[in-house]
Amino acid sequence: MKIVIIGAVAGGTSAAAKARRNNEEAEIIIFDKDKDISYSGCGLPYYIGKKVKDRIELVPRNAAFFKKKYNVDVFTEHEIIDIDAVGKKLTVKNLITEEVFIQDFDKLVISTGARSVIPNIPGVNRENVLYLRNVQSADRIKTFINENNPKKTVIVGSGFIGLEMTENLKALGIDVTVVELALQVMPPLDKDMTIYIEEYLGKKGVNLVLGDSVAAIEGELPNTKVVLSSGKIIETDFVIMAVGIRPNIEIAQNAGIELGATGAIKANSKMQTNFDYIYACGDCAESYSLITGKNIYRPLGSTANKTGRIVGDSITGGSLEFRGILGTGIFKVFDLVVAYTGLSEKEAIKEGYGVVICYNIKPDKAVYYGGEEMTIKAVADKNTGKLLGVQIVGTSGVDKRIDVFATAITFGAKVEDLFHLDLAYAPPFSTTKDPVMYTGMILDNAINKGRELITPEELKTRIENGEKIKVIDTRVTKQYEVGHVEEAENIPQDKIRKDLENFDKEQITVTYCNKGVTGNAVQNILINNKFKKVYNLSGGFKNYKTQSK
Amino acid sequence: MKIVIIGAVAGGTSAAAKARRNNEEAEIIIFDKDKDISYSGCGLPYYIGKKVKDRIELVPRNAAFFKKKYNVDVFTEHEIIDIDAVGKKLTVKNLITEEVFIQDFDKLVISTGARSVIPNIPGVNRENVLYLRNVQSADRIKTFINENNPKKTVIVGSGFIGLEMTENLKALGIDVTVVELALQVMPPLDKDMTIYIEEYLGKKGVNLVLGDSVAAIEGELPNTKVVLSSGKIIETDFVIMAVGIRPNIEIAQNAGIELGATGAIKANSKMQTNFDYIYACGDCAESYSLITGKNIYRPLGSTANKTGRIVGDSITGGSLEFRGILGTGIFKVFDLVVAYTGLSEKEAIKEGYGVVICYNIKPDKAVYYGGEEMTIKAVADKNTGKLLGVQIVGTSGVDKRIDVFATAITFGAKVEDLFHLDLAYAPPFSTTKDPVMYTGMILDNAINKGRELITPEELKTRIENGEKIKVIDTRVTKQYEVGHVEEAENIPQDKIRKDLENFDKEQITVTYCNKGVTGNAVQNILINNKFKKVYNLSGGFKNYKTQSK
16 A cells, blocks of 8 residues: 655644554655655744754654654655546656656545745735744744844734744844734634733733734835835834735645635545545644534644544544544743633624623632632533633633633533532642632523623623613722722622612612622622622623723 | 531631522521631641741631621631530530530531541650641641751651642751651552652652651650651651541531541532531541542542532532542642542552553653653553543643543543543643643553553563563663663664564564653554564653662
């Protein structure tokens, strides 16, 4: 059996290694048009920012390694210029010798990855407009910085690559302006969570331009001007384009291999394309949501590794099948950690779910042991009580909670299940009830116990729409005086029980405190005193204030 | 309704708070014989070690707080001297005035906690023999240290309190000797994992005496001698007794409240005792294993909080029910983190499971981003493929993995499920495939794909028993020469394919490398070449070497 793989990064090399583990006899050949193989693309921003000192740390393996370790032949700088899917043949071009030859296969793996989107903008091909995708593109950025000693940059796009580059270029002393078309950074997330990131970036001295885009790039070094659609002009030394990536599907498409609705290569759970002897994996292949079952395109290193391994197994007769993803992601920008899994609120609504939202602000560990606050937004399905998705912004311990949430969602956890988890507690690691458990408790109370929540946005909208809502600030008066929800009356918790008789129990009431706990306590008091409709403002005044910025 | 609660620490206060959240009218009264309430017992070692500066950080709440916040009356320094379960009456003694009075109740919550075991040893009541259980006992240790400026201590017992005290007393410049009756520290764990802790403690300059116990404590300050059963004598300035805790059940038992086989108070899933209006929670109550369904006694702050909340809910008509625990625990000693969940190997064997064991040594994050190795031991059920338990020793990221494992086990995960988890990957947080996923892959390969594992212990035993086993060290010769399994022949991986014809395929073969990956690769080559029985030495030479110390 002759297995030919196109692409020698995460997906292709994972497929080759797994295929060899399963099958000693197969001939396995990989072609890649790049010079570097099997590199850590996710580490590139840190190579530029000098956290990673040596290039070889990110590119530890070469063709000789694969030959020795796996008896796999890797040909770099070999581009596939045609796939004959029916005839089971590739036309291959050796980019060094320019020789073109035919390579036959029994089974083919397409792992051609993705490339940076190059927007159609005047000036986009100037030498100081740079992209980050593979090791060579990182080399170009490093060389540019070394040779030109730039003082300022414009990063176009605020996905995780844009934000990781923000941190790493700032680390080199470069002033950063981020331009983002959407009205928020990190567009896949909900705006009410990215506002925490935006606030933080401001504090770190990053210039953020939201809701604007680049119309043209003008002038040469050292006087380049980035002209925005709004007419605003930003002077810069160079530009990093990070507006997204798109799957490399052209040769597959030309060969009659089907694409999915997302534009990436369609594959079944064994990662087979419409030709059952042709497989796809990694960033060129479509994935699907474990929650909705729908096809999605989420090119990430973790998924590329996973689908590559599945290809390697199924191509050699194994039983592994892809089970879909939650779209879990994480990144850090300076000391802020942002993580997400499952559906955002806007995605869940678009999918037709009746959602219940909670914000949970909690320290990652015992406060006396240096606990630092994180803000957790969780989205649950009102009808089934299932957790649909979580977004977290914080510093320490965010990665742990997102992985626990992702694991719970994978197993179909209902919100009420989270309280029962037996998570590891000691003061250096958590709080006696972990933030994950609190999140479940809050949502369980909201969905199943009548302790309904209201988001800052909903409260504002309903008040604006003229609804008569009594808002009670349950904090001590000193806190109230520093700042409060405009419509709120201050009734500190310890006074509420005495005041109850003066209230209209028929009126819609919203309680709040600083983060949510006392607001919930007062909500309980009111509900237990037969108030008809009481909401607790989720995330308290702390979240409300941030959302009102 | 009059709810009376005995005990105002984790369980009792959680019960009170939850009961009040559910029910505004109930009268809620708590008695505690201690002065301090609602304190963080788990933080006490760090208070002694001065990581926690102020006592109030651990005891942030007092009776006034509970009155104001929850309308709960807390009476400290009030001891219950009798429970009349049938008559629904308590006899209470005010420890300050010595007044004795009768308190009736409709519902009673017993949350009397646990106390340190005081071994029956001559000299155990000397003033320099100290215990750590509540805040006052921590005060006594601090006072003793301040007044006597001790240079050396003997800690008796090496559970997590003994080891946390080791770190914190060393932090004060005190030389520590730990005496442990078992042949390992942390007796609930498997010896093959505690050996990593023991090795580390040695490096940190802690004197460890295993397999020995204290026979007597002789002499006064400053010339105290700890006489061990072996006859060995250790001179010390003071002794910390940390040989375990036992539930405070005497008043309950005297009242006819049933105890379980563990000696703690028996309770059903609503935490009711044999009197359905009397509840038990926290460290005085029995728990049960989510895996085996059997009753266990695992007094921990996290469980006390959980069972307290369940009592508060069920006592007020709520539907919360206790679902059992995995016995998840975590502690740190200096920079070493030790965590565990579910069954250890020895427990699983005792429970009659056919176990499959793997050791997985992996960095917590990308090595180029400063990843540090952890050793994961996982125990799976050969018959069902379910994960039964995990123990981890490492530095960074241990807490995350144990919580992901605990969550997976809670939902009945099979080993093959772990690879499919969509965990959050970015270089500062994980590796493209997380250590949790690798653990699942290794066990799945072992259980379902014929890639069997052998532990160092089993290999040694089988060789000692005269079995003819060919052992292949697959590492490069330079590594082999530094140290290797005595019986091993060195055939580096890149030579193995050429050598195959010289081998006896009928013979039992064991492969190994440094940590397991290359050993597995060669195992695959041999199996794919029709070798009859090939094991990979789990955890490789790195683990073997540690186990051979």
